[in-house]
Amino acid sequence: DKGIYPYYMLKEIDEQPVVMRRLMERYFDANGQALVGKAILDEMRAADQIYIIAAGTSYHAGLAGARMFEQWAQKPTQVYLSSEFAYEQPLLVEKPFFIFLSQSGETADSREVLQNINQAGYHSLTLTNVEKSTLWREATYALPLLAGPEIAVASTKAYVAQVTLQAILAYALVDSQVANLDLQDELSEITVGIQGIIDDKETFQAVADELLVPETTHSAFYIGRGVDSTVALEAALKLKEISYVQAEGFAAGELKHGTLALIEEETPVMALITQPKTAGLVRGNLSETTARGSHAFTIVTKALAQDGDGYVLPDTNPLLAPLLSVIPAQLLAYYTSLGRGLDVDRPRNLAKSVTVQ
Ligand code: F6R
Numbered sequence: 126d127k128g129i130y131p132y133y134m135l136k137e138i139d140e141q142p143v144v145m146r147r148l149m150e151r152y153f154d155a156n157g158q159a160l161v162g163k164a165i166l167d168e169m170r171a172a173d174q175i176y177i178i179a180a181g182t183s184y185h186a187g188l189a190g191a192r193m194f195e196q197w198a199q200k201p202t203q204v205y206l207s208s209e210f211a212y213e214q215p216l217l218v219e220k221p222f223f224i225f226l227s228q229s230g231e232t233a234d235s236r237e238v239l240q241n242i243n244q245a246g247y248h249s250l251t252l253t254n255v256e257k258s259t260l261w262r263e264a265t266y267a268l269p270l271l272a273g274p275e276i277a278v279a280s281t282k283a284y285v286a287q288v289t290l291q292a293i294l295a296y297a298l299v300d301s302q303v304a305n306l307d308l309q310d311e312l313s314e315i316t317v318g319i320q321g322i323i324d325d326k327e328t329f330q331a332v333a334d335e336l337l338v339p340e341t342t343h344s345a346f347y348i349g350r351g352v353d354s355t356v357a358l359e360a361a362l363k364l365k366e367i368s369y370v371q372a373e374g375f376a377a378g379e380l381k382h383g384t385l386a387l388i389e390e391e392t393p394v395m396a397l398i399t400q401p402k403t404a405g406l407v408r409g410n411l412s413e414t415t416a417r418g419s420h421a422f423t424i425v426t427k428a429l430a431q432d433g434d435g436y437v438l439p440d441t442n443p444l445l446a447p448l449l450s451v452i453p454a455q456l457l458a459y460y461t462s463l464g465r466g467l468d469v470d471r472p473r474n475l476a477k478s479v480t481v482q
Contacts, residue, residue, distance in 0.1 A: 134277035159297035172222035190291030198298035230258025333460035349397035360454030399446035
């Protein structure tokens with residue numbers, strides 16, 4: 126029941142702090158140690174490489190998660206679209222371990238991959254929101270995302286849950302001294318930060334009206350570097366699927382290799398700037414678009430903020446920044462769709478769970 130909410134999507138965006146707290150309660154002990162099961166961790170430690178398999182928004186969550194497995198746990202990790210992997214399997218390492226990410230646990234292409242790897246005798250872990258779903262039942266191990274039912278076609282809280290649970294897994298693989306991070310503490314602060322962004326939602330209604338003008342805006346861009354480039358993909362997907370604005374998300378450094386040709390007067394370019402190492406470079410890329418008349422909007426963490434920035438996020442560990450930066454993108458997509466009088470929860474041509482290949 127969506128209760129007081131006009132659309133499930135807004136309800137599900139609002140639920141994200143509760144989902145974060147639920148995950149922390151379930152997956153940390155009283156001392157802040159991650160609780161994910163010894164067998165899973167042993168298998169991940171023994172693997173030469175982790176393969177993350179997913180589709181759509183879950184794939185984008187995997188792209189963010191892979192960086193934590195690599196940078197915190199020093200575990201080589203590749204992320205594949207299940208619709209590609211299923212029909213053209215890459216050459217595998219000797220000891221692979223598979224992680225399936227899926228809100229529904231029923232995505233047909235992901236099921237196909239799981240069937241293939243089961244036949245080959247490889248082990249896997251599914252992270253899904255639906256216990257007893259096919260991907261839950263058929264994987265060696267499964268952990269719940271605990272996001273609660275997600276009804277809106279556009280996935281929001283499942284993404285946040287997937288990034289969070291991957292962070293917990295990656296953290297569980299390392300000695301916390303090495304990671305130099307108290308993950309439980311950091312996730313608690315992020316939860317407060319997410320709530321703060323949600324409390325600011327009217328800001329995004331105003332930004333959507335001004336930046337993504339219903340009569341004139343037909344295309345938009347999200348750019349970022351490092352993990353921000355993965356959030357750019359998710360942000361663009363959210364916008365296009367519910368507002369029908371043609372949106373592209375990509376690594377900011379690629380702009381000048383072709384896409385810059387698409388920038389016209391008033392083209393919205395949203396830049397995600399949460400990574401200290403590349404903030405200056407992204408600003409440079411953004412100014413190449415404003416020089417051609419783009420309408421720029423920056424979403425930036427506090428320590429990197431400058432005068433004139435669009436929206437300022439709280440600071441956090443750089444690899445956890447997607448948990449914060451995705452929220453403005455969800456709200457911008459929501460209000461753009463709403464402003465165009467569209468059915469936010471049920472965009473044309475799409476199904477919540479894709480059970481065809
Ligand atoms: C986009 C969206 C889809 C799903 C994709 C995978 O908002 O919801 O892109 O993420 O169809 O679905 P699951 O996660 O159920 O495997």
